[in-house]
Amino acid sequence: MDVMEKLTILADAAKYDAACTSSGVTRGGRAGTIGTASNSGCCHTFSADGRCVSLLKVLYTNCCCYDCAYCVNRRSNDVPRTAFTPRELAELAIQFYRRNYIEGLFLSSAVLKSPDYTTERMIETLRLLRTEYAFNGYIHAKAIPGADPGLTYELGLLADRLSVNIELPSESSLRLLAPDKSRASIFKPMAQIRDGAAQSKAELKLYRHAPRFAPAGQSTQMIVGATPESDRHILTLTEGLYKKYRLKRVFYSAYMPVSDHKNLPAPAHFKPPLLREHRLYQADWLLRFYGFTAQEILDDSHPNFDAALDPKSDWALRHPEFFPVEVNRADYEAILRVPGIGMRGAERIVAARRYGPLSFEGLKRLGVVMKRAQYFITCGGRMLPGLRCSPDSVYRRLTGLEQGLLGSGESWQQLSLFEQGAG
Amino acid sequence: MTAYRYDGTFAGFLTCVWDALECGIEPVEFLLPDGGAALWETREPATDRGKAKRLYTALAKRVSPAFQKLIARGFLTCLPQKELDLLVLIRRGLAEGDRVRLDLSNPVMARVNLALTKMWTEWDHLKGFVRFSDLDGALVGEIEPKNRVLPLLASHFAARYSGERLALYDRTHHEVFLSDRGRWKLLPAEDFRMGPAGAQERAFRAMWRNYYQTIAIEGRLNPKCQSTHMPKRYRHVMTEFLTDEELETGLPGRSAAGSLGDGRGNKRTP
Ligand code: SF4
Ligand code: SF4
Numbered sequence: 001m002d003v004m005e006k007l008t009i010l011a012d013a014a015k016y017d018a019a020c021t022s023s024g025v026t027r028g029g030r031a032g033t034i035g036t037a038s039n040s041g042c043c044h045t046f047s048a049d050g051r052c053v054s055l056l057k058v059l060y061t062n063c064c065c066y067d068c069a070y071c072v073n074r075r076s077n078d079v080p081r082t083a084f085t086p087r088e089l090a091e092l093a094i095q096f097y098r099r100n101y102i103e104g105l106f107l108s109s110a111v112l113k114s115p116d117y118t119t120e121r122m123i124e125t126l127r128l129l130r131t132e133y134a135f136n137g138y139i140h141a142k143a144i145p146g147a148d149p150g151l152t153y154e155l156g157l158l159a160d161r162l163s164v165n166i167e168l169p170s171e172s173s174l175r176l177l178a179p180d181k182s183r184a185s186i187f188k189p190m191a192q193i194r195d196g197a198a199q200s201k202a203e204l205k206l207y208r209h210a211p212r213f214a215p216a217g218q219s220t221q222m223i224v225g226a227t228p229e230s231d232r233h234i235l236t237l238t239e240g241l242y243k244k245y246r247l248k249r250v251f252y253s254a255y256m257p258v259s260d261h262k263n264l265p266a267p268a269h270f271k272p273p274l275l276r277e278h279r280l281y282q283a284d285w286l287l288r289f290y291g292f293t294a295q296e297i298l299d300d301s302h303p304n305f306d307a308a309l310d311p312k313s314d315w316a317l318r319h320p321e322f323f324p325v326e327v328n329r330a331d332y333e334a335i336l337r338v339p340g341i342g343m344r345g346a347e348r349i350v351a352a353r354r355y356g357p358l359s360f361e362g363l364k365r366l367g368v369v370m371k372r373a374q375y376f377i378t379c380g381g382r383m384l385p386g387l388r389c390s391p392d393s394v395y396r397r398l399t400g401l402e403q404g405l406l407g408s409g410e411s412w413q414q415l416s417l418f419e420q421g422a423g
Numbered sequence: 424m425t426a427y428r429y430d431g432t433f434a435g436f437l438t439c440v441w442d443a444l445e446c447g448i449e450p451v452e453f454l455l456p457d458g459g460a461a462l463w464e465t466r467e468p469a470t471d472r473g474k475a476k477r478l479y480t481a482l483a484k485r486v487s488p489a490f491q492k493l494i495a496r497g498f499l500t501c502l503p504q505k506e507l508d509l510l511v512l513i514r515r516g517l518a519e520g521d522r523v524r525l526d527l528s529n530p531v532m533a534r535v536n537l538a539l540t541k542m543w544t545e546w547d548h549l550k551g552f553v554r555f556s557d558l559d560g561a562l563v564g565e566i567e568p569k570n571r572v573l574p575l576l577a578s579h580f581a582a583r584y585s586g587e588r589l590a591l592y593d594r595t596h597h598e599v600f601l602s603d604r605g606r607w608k609l610l611p612a613e614d615f616r617m618g619p620a621g622a623q624e625r626a627f628r629a630m631w632r633n634y635y636q637t638i639a640i641e642g643r644l645n646p647k648c649q650s651t652h653m654p655k656r657y658r659h660v661m662t663e664f665l666t667d668e669e670l671e672t673g674l675p676g677r678s679a680a681g682s683l684g685d686g687r688g689n690k691r692t693p
Contacts, residue, residue: 007633
């Protein structure tokens with residue numbers, strides 16, 4: 001089989017993984033090497049489904065000895081199988097990188113023979129790239145659950161980011177659908193990566209040439225909609241991952257019906273829950289950058305997202321006591337909670353009012369979009385002149401805005417925005 | 424009423440600013456050499472690098488380094504009559520000091536800032552969307568940006584490919600960036616053709632196009648979302664949307680790229 005065919009098969013098999021970022025580490029150019037990395041990541045193209053492409057995302061092999069029901073590569077599925085050689089893959093990555101097609105490599109793999117054997121092949125590929133090809137760009141590698149910790153450590157010395165996929169949001173779903181994996185086999189490497197990265201950081205402070213272990217940290221992804229967990233369950237799990245395992249990113253992947261396993265939704269009428277995935281990304285954003293807790297966004301009386309409204313507006317409407325926010329006096333954190341005002345808007349407001357008091361006109365010139373924000377702010381003690389509203393009408397208008405954004409009917413389901421395009 | 428005519432360089436612009444400050448002139452327009460006849464009296468101070476340099480240094484010393492940068496970067500944007508806005512800011516900066524940078528809701532400042540934001544977005548896009556071809560060992564590519572981002576892209580690519588020979592041509596501003604193993608320069612260049620590629624280069628292009636097609640998930644096709652993230656105007660220099668012939672002759676142009684529609688450009692026949 002030639003490399004073109006292998007690439008087709010192994011890219012196809014890897015494409016359901018949602019992680020695509022090249023972020024988290026900055027590295028300038030070094031003489032004698034090829035490549036740089038930038039903390040904020042870089043998108044190189046967008047595929048026809050609107051997802052960003054930053055890294056060459058492939059499996060080392062799709063030959064798998066496991067049988068996870070939700071996965072196209074499961075042992076019992078009848079698909080063509082192949083594997084790269086380390087040399088083929090390294091050469092391909094370098095040649096793509098030279099042409100600026102990609103920001104680096106995202107190497108994952110099915111479990112060929114055993115977790116250890118698979119990890120060894122991945123290590124060999126990355127070692128070729130880093131040493132013989134002197135590749136200094138971004139590498140994201142997937143740690144294989146069940147592999148020897150020593151091997152995972154070696155992988156982390158060659159990669160910028162490691163990830164272990166949670167796969168499914170609960171132990172019971174995992175038992176049902178991924179019989180070869182256990183919660184422990186997933187969380188053990190996750191803890192190892194967390195501790196390894198922390199230790200490496202501490203050592204680097206003492207001596208400059210200490211080994212760098214996964215300097216861009218770790219991420220994970222989970223499949224949404226294949227199993228019955230609530231949004232609240234998922235968001236609380238996410239919050240724990242950020243706090244306990246210090247993950248850099250959690251990715252959500254709307255389940256694509258790739259199997260007719262009895263424990264999975266029947267493929268025939270199943271629509272991948274793209275809107276739900278979108279709401280999860282929005283809420284995830286609120287957790288990471290806007291100072292919200294999972295409990296604030298969703299709770300027992302409110303365990304799932306409102307399909308018609310973004311989570312930030314939803315929170316605002318449930319907390320009238322917090323509003324209106326006076327833009328000339330409120331602190332940054334309070335301004336961030338206003339629907340329609342993002343981080344950049346809040347920063348500009350805080351900077352600009354040091355020059356002089358802000359008017360509604362001035363706010364608009366700063367680039368603050370008033371469509372949502374107008375219901376929640378005052379400028380010098382006044383609401384936007386001429387604005388009339390009641391709680392009901394605000395709900396209707398805000399959901400109306402969402403409808404406009406999302407389109408209606410079918411295309412409403414088609415939505416797949418990767419929030420704000422930042423890694 | 425007065426207009427300025429200058430050579431389009433930053434030094435030329437600063438020379439005009441010097442003149443305007445010295446003689447207390449408030450111009451209504453800035454013109455380039457081929458910019459047509461002015462309706463008003465036109466001043467044409469000859470570009471004076473010495474004066475330009477002194478003024479440039481004064482911006483950092485008397486206002487702030489950040490302000491100096493704002494003016495220099497602002498000059499690279501495609502804001503129409505950016506010179507007038509920048510002159511206003513320089514006047515205010517020299518009078519009020521660095522505080523002027525906080526006056527974000529001022530119309531002139533807001534306009535310049537918006538133009539800068541757009542330029543940085545374009546720069547950020549192009550860092551990823553630029554495509555090189557390996558032609559006899561040198562990496563060659565083209566861009567067609569709205570803003571003059573080539574000087575900003577130059578250092579990025581020179582560092583990234585410090586062991587390679589590079590050429591990146593800006594079709595809009597007729598300028599080429601050349602780099603030879605880390606040492607680089609920018610030169611004016613009227614015309615540029617990439618020329619035919621060898622078999623190996625074509626093979627890698629084909630693999631990339633193939634990869635690009637493979638990764639789209641059928642159940643999620645969403646051309647609208649795709650073009651929000653990647654405006655169509657970039658596509659006519661991107662390998663995955665072009666045939667070898669289009670890439671090498673540089674001929675697809677805006678209209679062709681605009682008609683790609685479903686974003687699966689390489690399915691078209693040339
Ligand atoms: S869209 Fe965001 S997550 Fe995806 S590559 Fe670009 S920066 Fe990274
Ligand atoms: S181990 Fe990975 S590749 Fe193999 S079936 Fe499970 S999810 Fe798929």
